[in-house]
Amino acid sequence: MIRFIAVNIFLVIFIYAAVGCNAQSTPRRSLLALSKADHTMAIVDPVTLKVVARIPVGIDPHELVASSDGKRAYVCIYGGGSLYELNVIDLVAQKPLPNIDTRPLFGPHDITFINGKAWFTAEGSKSIGRYDPATRKLDWSMGTGQERTHMIYVTDDGKKIYTTNISSGTVSILLDTLITPPFPGAKPREEWMQTVVPTARGSEGFDVSPNGSELWTASSDDGTISIINLETKKPAAKIDAKVFGANRLKFTPDGKQVFISSLQTGELTILDAKSYSAIKRLKLGRGAAGILMDADGSRAFVACSPDNYVAVVDLKTLEVTSRLDVGGVPDGLAWAVRP
Numbered sequence: 001m002i003r004f005i006a007v008n009i010f011l012v013i014f015i016y017a018a019v020g021c022n023a024q025s026t027p028r029r030s031l032l033a034l035s036k037a038d039h040t041m042a043i044v045d046p047v048t049l050k051v052v053a054r055i056p057v058g059i060d061p062h063e064l065v066a067s068s069d070g071k072r073a074y075v076c077i078y079g080g081g082s083l084y085e086l087n088v089i090d091l092v093a094q095k096p097l098p099n100i101d102t103r104p105l106f107g108p109h110d111i112t113f114i115n116g117k118a119w120f121t122a123e124g125s126k127s128i129g130r131y132d133p134a135t136r137k138l139d140w141s142m143g144t145g146q147e148r149t150h151m152i153y154v155t156d157d158g159k160k161i162y163t164t165n166i167s168s169g170t171v172s173i174l175l176d177t178l179i180t181p182p183f184p185g186a187k188p189r190e191e192w193m194q195t196v197v198p199t200a201r202g203s204e205g206f207d208v209s210p211n212g213s214e215l216w217t218a219s220s221d222d223g224t225i226s227i228i229n230l231e232t233k234k235p236a237a238k239i240d241a242k243v244f245g246a247n248r249l250k251f252t253p254d255g256k257q258v259f260i261s262s263l264q265t266g267e268l269t270i271l272d273a274k275s276y277s278a279i280k281r282l283k284l285g286r287g288a289a290g291i292l293m294d295a296d297g298s299r300a301f302v303a304c305s306p307d308n309y310v311a312v313v314d315l316k317t318l319e320v321t322s323r324l325d326v327g328g329v330p331d332g333l334a335w336a337v338r339p
Contacts, residue, residue, distance in 0.1 A: 035327025
């Protein structure tokens with residue numbers, strides 16, 4: 001028995017050493033992809049389209065983001081609004097770091113990294129939260145009062161936040177303002193003001209146009225796309241795009257086209273951003289979810305969750321050029337770029 005255990009230990013050490021010898025370093029520019037089924041985050045070389053590492057994450061990972069220096073990834077552990085963790089990954093060492101407990105904010109779903117901080121939606125708490133890696137604390141939060149606050153966009157100056165609220169059928173616009181109390185000698189204080197704009201029930205995936213003038217969001221319920229004028233904070237147009245089961249929406253880097261994925265039909269609908277007309281409906285599989293644009297305008301990556309692959313779409317031909325295996329039920333996608 002002792003000899004059997006010793007041999008098995010030797011084999012484990014040998015296999016681990018062999019894997020370690022073949023380990024590849026993280027590219028300075030990497031594609032990050034979550035697998036809901038495998039509970040992993042894949043690091044992909046965007047040049048070779050090969051997975052260089054898979055790092056374990058918690059159950060039900062949904063969206064993720066990399067820090068501005070590209071050294072860490074932050075993963076939302078969602079649990080349908082019931083869980084309360086952000087997983088942190090060292091992208092250089094390719095290993096998990098201590099988790100962030102988001103309580104009292106529950107159900108972190110979407111996340112972005114602006115001004116050195118991680119901003120995330122907390123769907124289970126109808127709120128938005130902010131984590132400061134420098135202090136290792138949640139340093140700010142605000143409730144929306146809306147049902148299923150789901151996706152998030154924060155402007156580069158950290159002064160405006162946009163979110164979609166799925167079940168309420170609204171978009172929240174939060175603006176950081178300075179309020180001067182009405183008495184002598186009082187100092188201005190920071191106060192966030194919310195404007196709630198009606199869209200359509202099921203509004204989930206959204207994006208802000210590259211020039212910052214419009215917000216587009218697609219409804220999974222009725223297949224429409226609502227457009228909001230961000231200067232007036234009012235509805236500007238509604239497109240009957242028939243994107244039933246819409247999941248994510250993204251502008252191309254040049255702002256000329258809008259991609260909408262559907263988990264219901266497996267189609268990627270491509271619209272002309274000026275005329276609102278459909279350019280193409282590209283069948284990707286049984287279902288399409290997360291969309292990530294390549295900044296150089298050459299490719300789009302679309303997570304086909306039910307099909308267990310990520311489709312690579314050429315932005316010039318609007319055709320699928322390859323498929324990536326990043327693990328079962330892929331969803332959240334992000335870029336990590338080190339200087």
